[in-house]
Amino acid sequence: MKSQRRLAAQLLGVGESRVWIDPERFEEVSSAITRREIEHLIKDGAIKAKPEKGVSRGRARIRHEKRKRGRRRGPGSREGAAGARLPKKRRWINTIRALRDTLKRLRDSKSITPSTYRRLYIMAKGGVFRSRSQLLQYVKASGLLVKRRGAVRRG
Numbered sequence: 001m002k003s004q005r006r007l008a009a010q011l012l013g014v015g016e017s018r019v020w021i022d023p024e025r026f027e028e029v030s031s032a033i034t035r036r037e038i039e040h041l042i043k044d045g046a047i048k049a050k051p052e053k054g055v056s057r058g059r060a061r062i063r064h065e066k067r068k069r070g071r072r073r074g075p076g077s078r079e080g081a082a083g084a085r086l087p088k089k090r091r092w093i094n095t096i097r098a099l100r101d102t103l104k105r106l107r108d109s110k111s112i113t114p115s116t117y118r119r120l121y122i123m124a125k126g127g128v129f130r131s132r133s134q135l136l137q138y139v140k141a142s143g144l145l146v147k148r149r150g151a152v153r154r155g
Helices: 002-012 023-031 035-044 058-068 088-108 114-125 132-141
Strands: 019-021 047-049
Touching (some): 019 023, 023 035, 035 047, 088 114, 088 132
């Protein structure tokens, strides 16, 4: 049966371990010795190629879902330095964009004057503020918010 299995594997284009031989037609297959006879048995369905075995992605999908929800990201799961996971430059970009966006909103809503905006913009560029909350805290503490008058009553 070794030579039949080897020939069938060549004809099917698979490995010998993936060749399936019908146990009901074992005698018929063992008597076949030429390539043509093996080809005929393949066409008849006495010899077939078993399907490929793959690695299931089910567990990977579950893990991916959990990571999307913020799980499995603790210190025990981390490989690489903080700067490799989120480069310093990317962190700076994220921070400065948030700061500049906040400053623009404050200026457009007339909460700060354009000159104050310019001064704070330059401070942000210089790395004075680490976050939006720190920027807003500074604005309030320094009394830079524009005082608004109450609605004028006509009547």
